[in-house]
Amino acid sequence: MGWFNWSSIGEPKRPTEAEMLSFAELIARPLNHQLDMAADMFGQGRRLDPNPRALGYVYGWTDAFLRVRGWDMADKAVGMPVLFHSLRRLWPGQEGRLLPYTADHLSDSAVMAGMMHGGQQYLDWQNKKISAPTGLVRCLGEELS
Numbered sequence: 001m002g003w004f005n006w007s008s009i010g011e012p013k014r015p016t017e018a019e020m021l022s023f024a025e026l027i028a029r030p031l032n033h034q035l036d037m038a039a040d041m042f043g044q045g046r047r048l049d050p051n052p053r054a055l056g057y058v059y060g061w062t063d064a065f066l067r068v069r070g071w072d073m074a075d076k077a078v079g080m081p082v083l084f085h086s087l088r089r090l091w092p093g094q095e096g097r098l099l100p101y102t103a104d105h106l107s108d109s110a111v112m113a114g115m116m117h118g119g120q121q122y123l124d125w126q127n128k129k130i131s132a133p134t135g136l137v138r139c140l141g142e143e144l145s
Contacts, residue, residue, distance in 0.1 A: 027065050027082070035136065035140075056118065061118035
């Protein structure tokens with residue numbers, strides 16, 4: 001009777017490292033379009049540094065992306081590596097500073113507002129309720145207006 005592993009029932013399969021890198025690319029692609037738009041609108045062509053609301057937006061977008069696929073951002077073996085690699089694609093060289101800042105400020109009001117906005121906008125975009133997400137542009141432009 002020892003031929004069946006009962007402990008594996010109900011345990012979700014974790015994505016591989018290659019899958020997580022692929023997720024980060026899929027997450028960053030539409031966000032990079034928004035960063036380019038924000039650079040053109042507010043930064044004279046220069047990519048803007050993220051503010052707390054923008055970091056929350058990226059976190060919420062990433063969380064929604066993972067949840068749609070059955071994973072949870074709270075699972076640190078999945079959520080943190082995907083967020084790290086997403087941040088690396090959005091603000092290269094700053095991921096080592098941005099990830100801990102985001103993790104330490106999840107309960108701040110600006111970060112939370114960004115999280116809700118990013119998560120909802122990802123879902124609206126995936127469900128074709130909006131054709132082009134622009135919430136990250138707005139988050140970055142708020143402090144400049």
